[in-house]
Amino acid sequence: MNSHKIKKFFKILLLLISWAIFPPLFLLSFFLNKNLEKSKRRWAYFSVIFSPFTLILTALIVYLSLAYLPQSFSIDTMEESLNIKLIGDYHVEKNDLIRNGRQDYHAKILIKLTDESFVNLVNQIEKSPFYNLKQDFYGNDEENWKKSDTLTYWKVRKYLEKRKLTGYRVKQDNSTLNFYEPLLSDIPNSSLLFDEAYKIEAWLSMKDKLLTFVYVKY
Incomplete structure (x- = not known):
């Protein structure tokens, strides 16, 4: 495997890791890539919704919101x-x-x-x-x-x-x-x-x- 393929592999791997555990970094990389087609950039932005980080964070927010709602009437x-x-x-x-x-x-x-x-x-x-x-x-x-x-x-x-x-x-x-x-x-x-x-x-x-x-x- 030549150095170009290795570099491309690690770049894709880094994107996947950032998408999964820290979407802001993933979004920033696509935002800074001015050569990328707008349609691909939009799909990248949209994919963050299904990131494990986003799903876990959403579930946590919903859980905490429900947990702290009053369980009795004033x-x-x-x-x-x-x-x-x-x-x-x-x-x-x-x-x-x-x-x-x-x-x-x-x-x-x-x-x-x-x-x-x-x-x-x-x-x-x-x-x-x-x-x-x-x-x-x-x-x-x-x-x-x-x-x-x-x-x-x-x-x-x-x-x-x-x-x-x-x-x-x-x-x-x-x-x-x-x-x-x-x-x-x-x-x-x-x-x-x-x-x-x-x-x-x-x-x-x-x-x-x-x-x-x-x-x-x-």
């Missing part, structure tokens, strides 16, 4: 979403956050209240604006809109928008207080008011002193 965010403040002792019996991809998830929290925190929470709910207002407004239904209370509609809508809420509390029966999202439109309140996509469900069992919170982000 209690503070739950309080803000429900317009409440847990005062006194309580026990978080469950706080699960199940992801469906990076952005979408389903969270569920169960909180067992003490007598003190339960009384405080019920007082907050009963004194909150629009407590026990059971009314839908049919925002995009022209026929039902004519029968709707438009003054109350705008009062409710402005209040929810200002407080970053999608609903308020209503008394389902003597043993349950529900978080209620009134029908402001034919799209979810989160989309109408905040250009987001999520749904909230929550209920307080008066008998068990158990607060259940469900947050679905989609």
